[in-house]
Amino acid sequence: MLVYLNGQFLSKDTAHLSVDDRGFVFGDGVYEVWRVIRGRVFEPDRHFSRLQRGLRALHIDAPVEVSMERLGEIAARLLSENDLLGGEATFYLQVTRGAAPRTHYFPPEGTRATVYASVKAFVPPEETRVRGVRAITVPDTRWLRCDLKTVQLLPNVLANQQARAAGAFDAIFIRDDLITESTHASLFGVLDGVLRTHPANHLVLPGITREVILELARDLGLPIDEHAIPARDIARLEELFLAGTTTDVTPIVQLDGVHIGDGVPGAITRSLYAGLKERLYGREAARAAIDAPRNGVVTR
């Protein structure tokens, strides 16, 4: 597997980080994940803008390769040389404040940020998108800058593992009795016929798929309310779904062991998934992909 590290393309097993890397020592960095479909990067600009915003917030000087053009070239070469231009893939990029003797304050000027990029084959698990998944709720113990896509991900790791141990697909964070998001996706619910999601403030990641879903919902004329869903309203939810770069639209049909709505993916979730598929794959491809498996599930 060819990866990119600090200006070099090299085999992953020879791509090495310093033990002084501030990513390792402090979790001092940001990352992005782009979806790539047959070599075409999905929403490249939005992910790039979010990355730039994160670098600015952390006061990390954007290294020279962090430009749309150069990142596009890096992604293209990694996809090509790893033979991932034909199917689906993800492009991962991580930028940390670089390697320097350990001090909490920033390292000396001129310390080069670490830039690591890799690609991975991605197979959308169509079944979970169509049938829906189980999830659990956990307290949201994360820090108060969840709007930044940093590698401060230990609470996400622990919550996701807790979900997995419980036989669930993901864990939903609850802070101050409000649903925020999941360990690595945005969360949408339908309550009283209105599409609800947490406002894009400091407590949730401004998800790119979240934005796309909101656009699709507007196009569909759905009523939208960007106010968090209170935990006490979970029992009343008509629909609930995850939205993310590798999650697409994934319906949650059971939360903490209790059915959501009828216990099957709802109509709004399904239309938004159909819309997202069009954006991802184009109209014809999406229709073909959706029609086949859906029938088997939604009608029970």
Next chain:
Amino acid sequence: MLVYLNGQFLSKDTAHLSVDDRGFVFGDGVYEVWRVIRGRVFEPDRHFSRLQRGLRALHIDAPVEVSMERLGEIAARLLSENDLLGGEATFYLQVTRGAAPRTHYFPPEGTRATVYASVKAFVPPEETRVRGVRAITVPDTRWLRCDLKTVQLLPNVLANQQARAAGAFDAIFIRDDLITESTHASLFGVLDGVLRTHPANHLVLPGITREVILELARDLGLPIDEHAIPARDIARLEELFLAGTTTDVTPIVQLDGVHIGDGVPGAITRSLYAGLKERLYGREAARAAIDAPRNGVVTR
């Protein structure tokens, strides 16, 4: 500089981490820092217990070298070969969940945790301990498991840098109008003659020096109250000081530009610093070290 990484002693510039290390990708690990004085490790057991507790909380299987005995041997060899047995030093240990393909949930069983250890010469900046330092307050945006010594340290990094940019020594976190601690030390204040510090709950690190200071305060018969100091009482504080492994007792004489007490280190702070020095260096050494510089400052 010789360091230890996953069973090997090697030169730091040849000690390399995988780009898949979960420390780098998720901040998925814990660390410890021990103070070493002429080859003698200070409070080895307490640091070790805290490390074990952190590993358990994160469900990281303690690697074979994480035993008091083996860590002692690693520290001894690093100190010896790096010629640090004569003076003061710190021994740094970091354990992450190891290197594995990126998934939020835990990697497959059998994935070896990463164990990294290093030593560094340490010169206690006596002047800051004696004269005191300036600090600033910042909102405590950290996650809700600050009792674990993890590498989720980005908020600490940003706050410490903010302090430095403001010409201050450290930043004091305020959460819900209460003082928690600083970016890398515990915080004590004296209010109405009572020694105050945040209770050792999930919002602060259970500092080893914090524990030692509480023991010393009990020995001195000082009234102690483990209740956080409200931000609104900062103006009334008689004394304020940091306590930590590399911070010792460092008086804060100015906070956000306002003098604490008389603007010089107070009597309780000084006695506790004297007591800590005895614990660190032994009675005679401590006395000799303290007497000389103190006179010049405290009497103004």
